[in-house]
Every structure is written in structure tokens, then in C-alpha cells.
Amino acid sequence: MRRLLWHEKEEVPLIQSTDGIEVEKCNINIVDGKWSPCNKTDDDVRRLIRQVFKKKMLNVECEATETVDDQEPFRSNEDESRSVSDKELLKSFDESDDIDIVNEDPKSESNESGDTVDIHTFISDNRDNHVAVETDLNQMQPDNFKLENMHDSKINNFTKENESDPVNDENINEMTSTIMKSYLQFREKEEDDMLAFCWLWDFAGQRDFYATHQVFLSKHAVFLLVTDSLEFTTAENQGIDFEDSAQYVSFWFDAIHCYWSTTKKGRLDPPIIVVCTNEDQFKEPSEREKRQKKFKENLREVLNKQEKKGHLRNIYFISNTEDSDIVFEEIRKEISSLAMDMEDWGKDCPLKWLLFQQVLLKLKDNNVPISSTKALLKIAKHKDINISEDNEVKQCLQYCHDIGTVVYFDEENLADHVILDPKWLINAFRCLVSDKIDNVIEVSDDWQTLKDTGLLTDSLISRLFRKESELKFDEHKTHLLEVMKRFDIIVNLKNSNALYMPCMIKSCSFSEVQKQFCDGNQPFYKTSWFCLEFKFLPPAFFNHIIAWYIKQYFVSVIIDRDIRSKRNALYRHIGVFDLDSSGCEKLVVCEGPNTIALQVWDLRMSNKTYEGLTVHLFQFVETLRNRYSLHHISYTTTFTCKDGDFAINRKTIEELITKDYMCYEHNTIHVSDDLVKPWNYSEKLK
Ligand SMILES: Nc1nc2c(ncn2[C@@H]2O[C@H](COP(=O)(O)OP(=O)(O)OP(=O)(O)O)[C@@H](O)[C@H]2O)c(=O)[nH]1
Ligand SMILES: [Mg+2]
Structure with a gap:
């Protein structure tokens, strides 16, 4: 992943083994598929919103000369036309006003100005707000720096309020206004309009994480399966042997195949690219050729006659320590083109939802990893966002959950909180399931019990959460444990408060288990x-x-x-x-x-x-x-x-x-x- 993100080959030997999951981000240019770094807190939602507001302002000027009657049809169309796809937004702001796009949407026929109806609808719907917004905007522009500071302090206030519900309405209002205002600045370069935002999730290979990875796998992704070999071992282990690279690759194909769907072109999604590393270990071209041939043969055997092989799109043989960036550029391009070919690329999303999502992202960037749902409902109802129904807010949170922005379940014991930072959740999981623990915990009875029997004591949870004390897992222990229960990462024994972690229990052969119950002398019906x-x-x-x-x-x-x-x-x-x-x-x-x-x-x-x-x-x-x-x-x-x-x-x-x-x-x-x-x-x- 680091080489894809432009790290130098010299840095490769310094890389540490992934502990859990690492999340990075970058931009993808939707025209040429080129990647670019994404170091600023900016992202495509922010850009889209700016564009929307920019358009909104341009239209304010036009509308001033129009009569209110002219705009009525847009108002009546409100419900079905309030969705704006990323692509449509991008296109509609293109100076050349792409007519094809406009014509694709039957609603746009009533649109005399040639813009997409979607945007107009948004404008008329928010007519009451946008003039005020515009005024604020003008005030803001000269003093950008002050605004950012004010805005962060509002979020910090929110953090404090959020920690100690009940939520203070006034603070939430003020914070939301401030965040929304900050997006009305449009000083971004034009080419930013063509960028889409891309998350990169690096999953650790160790078996310990297989139970928690499920939380983050999704059909909305392109997968890279990276391995340095593809060999079959003869050892007949029960379950998956993660030392056996062929079984390991097969395991991941299966895990991804759970989310399959067929594309219009009849292909299996999500796409998988297999990357074989360590090419530098084979110096002679003939050796390389032999290795590559063997690798492909073994991969064929792993996938032999199985449906899951339909996910495979390409195989790369690379050296992370010797290859230049050109090799990685090729992989980057392939990822871009596969992503753009997927069904959900450019899918419609209501504009209010984008605005709301922007606040969620902003909160996350300001170290608010979890929020009460109550507080978020208030934010969503803020006049600048204006999602008035609780149900719609929940749908929007569900959408954010589906695309991986937040972790939210509208279910008993879970609906009262929303995890805004998935990385924070991963870290919490990691505290419990990773073997990387300090020596004192390792020799404790509680840890031994967990490893032997899967029993997780309350005191051990607190101790393990304290591994990352600054992340304050202990404060949100109840919700974190509920999320883990949701995925059966931990489970309550019947009629008991005792917690078990099935994924941490040791293995035992069937014959050994049977021996514990029947010594062969007693009658025993099976x-x-x-x-x-x-x-x-x-x-x-x-x-x-x-x-x-x-x-x-x-x-x-x-x-x-x-x-x-x-x-x-x-x-x-x-x-x-x-x-x-x-x-x-x-x-x-x-x-x-x-x-x-x-x-x-x-x-x-x-x-x-x-x-x-x-x-x-x-x-x-x-x-x-x-x-x-x-x-x-x-x-x-x-x-x-x-x-x-x-x-x-x-x-x-x-x-x-x-x-x-x-x-x-x-x-x-x-x-x-x-x-x-x-x-x-x-x-x-x-
Ligand atoms: N010679 C050589 N070494 C490599 C190459 N790729 C990775 N390494 C080294 O192999 C080791 C493992 O690399 P990682 O990137 O940590 O591998 P990983 O698959 O992410 O491993 P986990 O994070 O533990 O799942 C590191 O010491 C790297 O420096 C390669 O192409 N050639
Ligand atoms: Mg790694």
C-alpha cells in the first residue's frame, strides 16, 4: 500500500507489520484515473458542496430577475428530484454545460436555463436560507483563518457536550452553522472538480483478525491480494492454515466472494487484483519466468472450477524494494479504471446527505470518534442541512455506514451511538484481539484464561483497552462491547454476564474433545x-x-x-x-x-x-x-x-x-x- 502511496522503495525495509487495519486516503482524477495525494482535510464531499454553493450563488443572481412563479415547478418536483449524483454535480459545473447529461434526466426538460433540475431544486428548496448564507460568506472571506479557529473550538465544545449528554442545542446549532459556513468558501482550483475521494484499507494478514475484518469488508471496493508466494503445504491442519499461502489466498477470495454481484457486463464484482511481491529474490530472467509460471499454475489450482475465480482481473509480479514508481503507477491506473467500471460509481445521493456527511467527517477530523445519535439528529435538522425527519437522518446514517464513513446500526442497544471514525473502532478491536500485548498482561491469569478458554473477563477488557488510553475506549466500553456482540466477536453465555471471544479460543481435535466425555467404557449413543x-x-x-x-x-x-x-x-x-x-x-x-x-x-x-x-x-x-x-x-x-x-x-x-x-x-x-x-x-x- 505504501508504494502505491508514493513511498520510496528505500522505505520498504522499515515498514512494520500491519497491526489490524490501516486506513489511508488519496484522490483519483475521474477523467484520467490518475492518483494524487490527499494530505489536506479536504475531500470530494467538501468540494462538491462548495461547487453546489458556488452554483447556488450564481443562480441567486439569475433568480433575482425571474418571477417566483417560474420556479414553482421545481418546488413541486422536490421529492423525486432532490438527488444529485457526484458525476452530475461535476458535470453541471463544467463551464461547457454538458447537454447530454442534462438530457439523460427527463425532469430536466422543464428546465429552461439548461442546467440540471437537481441543482435548481436544491436552490428553490433552500431559498430561505441561501441569501443569509451568501451574506455570511461575504463576511467570512477576508478572515479565513479566524473562521477555522472558531470552527474547531465549536467542535471541541461539541466534544465536551457530547461526552456528557444531554446535548446542548445552542452549541450544536452554532457549531453546525460554522462548519457549513466554512464550506461556502470556494477558493479551490478548478481541476479539483475532477477528483474523487478514495480510501485505502490495509488489512493485516494474521489470522487473529479474521473475525474483525468482516466488519469492514464491503462490496463497494476493489481488492488487492498481496502475497510473496503461492505454495501448497502438505500439512493437514483443521481449518485454515495461514502459513500455507495457497490456503491463505483461497481464504481471502472466499471472504471477498461473500459480497459478490454481477455487473451489467456479466462480470463478477468486487474485482480482485493479485499482487505477487519479492520479484527481486529471483535474479535471473529465466528464474523469474519459472516462478511466475508456477505461481499462475498454483493460482489456477486454488481457484480451480470455482465461481470465485470470476473476481480475478489481473496478476502483477513486483518488487517493492527495487521496482520504480512506473510499476506502481500501472497498478494505480488499473485500480482507478476498475473502480470507475463498478455499478455504484457515481450513484445518486441526496444533496442534504452530502452536507450532513460533511459535518460527520469534520467531527471525525477533529477527534470526535463517536457521537450520540441524539446529537447528530439535532445537527441534521439544522436549517443549513435541513433533514427534518428522524427517519431520513437514520437512512442517511445507514448510507454513510454502507459506504464505510461511519459505523451505525439502527438496532436495539446500538442505535443510540454512531461511530464516526471506523479507525477508532478498529483500534478498539485490536486492543482485544491482537497478540501484541505487554508482558505483564501476557503473564496474567486473565490472559491465559482467554487464550485457553475464550473467556474474557471484565478486568481484562479494561486492561486491554488501556493499551491505548488516549483513545478513551473505556469511556465507551458499553457501546464498543455491543458492536462486538453485533458481530459475534464477543458473546454472552446463556443466563450469564460472562463474555466469550470465540475467535480467541484455542483449537482441539474432535477425537480429543470426544475423549473428554466418553472413555469407551460407558454406553454412549451417537x-x-x-x-x-x-x-x-x-x-x-x-x-x-x-x-x-x-x-x-x-x-x-x-x-x-x-x-x-x-x-x-x-x-x-x-x-x-x-x-x-x-x-x-x-x-x-x-x-x-x-x-x-x-x-x-x-x-x-x-x-x-x-x-x-x-x-x-x-x-x-x-x-x-x-x-x-x-x-x-x-x-x-x-x-x-x-x-x-x-x-x-x-x-x-x-x-x-x-x-x-x-x-x-x-x-x-x-x-x-x-x-x-x-x-x-x-x-x-x-
Ligand atoms: N526483498 C523484498 N522484500 C520485501 C518486498 N515486499 C516487502 N518486503 C519485506 O517483507 C517484509 C513484510 O512486508 P509487509 O509490507 O510488512 O508485508 P505485509 O504483507 O503487509 O505483512 P502484514 O502487515 O504482517 O500482514 C518487510 O520486511 C518488507 O521490507 C519485496 O518486494 N522484496
Ligand atoms: Mg501490512
């Missing part, structure tokens, strides 16, 4: 395995599943005889739950490659059926699909014999229609009905 076999299982999906079971059932307890202590039967890929209070009947929930599998253990040998468990699982997967916008997740129902390995050996209903079948895993005959009966699927075999 059902067959009931499996949901996914085309691809999103990385954090099992976390959600296990979190759901944790909330529904009591987690079974294991006695560790060696250390004479109890622990909950929760591991990274396995959870064991008590189905009743006797503890004799247990539900085992497991994750395998692209599979979620259930088995019931019953010490009473009661031979019951468990249809209810399957129905609940189906319903929950459906809920997850909707809740996390993973609409493309699909699965088939399969079965595995009771002592079989569901990771390698599964049967569909269609494969079980014969009365019995040969099980290749056990080299013996199994009765088909034994696989389906415990789950009440016998009818389906007939």
Missing part, C-alpha cells in the same frame, strides 16, 4: 452427522453459528483431570452443549472445510430424533444471511455415518436412496436409514 455443506463458508460464519448456540444452550463442562479444574467445552472449531439440564444429552457443533456439522451424544441411549435442531439451524443460517448481507450463501444438506469424518465423507439424500451402501471410510456396509433417521429424514428416502 447420532449420525447432520451437515450443511456450503459452496463456500464465510470466514466468520462459524463464529456466528457457535455464538448463537452459546446464547441458546448451556455449554457443557469438561473436567480437566490433569489440572483438576473445570472448563467449558468450547474450541475454535467445536462446541459441546447440554440439550437438557441432566447433561446426559449433548449437542456437538463442529466446523469443517466449508461445512457445519451437528451430532448428538446421548448417554441414555434413548434413540430420539432431533428434527427441531435442524429446523433451528436452517432458520438461523437464514437470519445470518440477512443480517450480514451474505445473500449468496448457499448449502446442501448431507449426512455422515456416526463414526465417520464429516470433513471427507458426506452423503446427500439422493446418494442414500438404496437400502444400504458401501462406506469407503470404514470399508463396510451401512444402512442408509441410520444416517437420516436421527434427523427425521427417513420419509425423504422413500
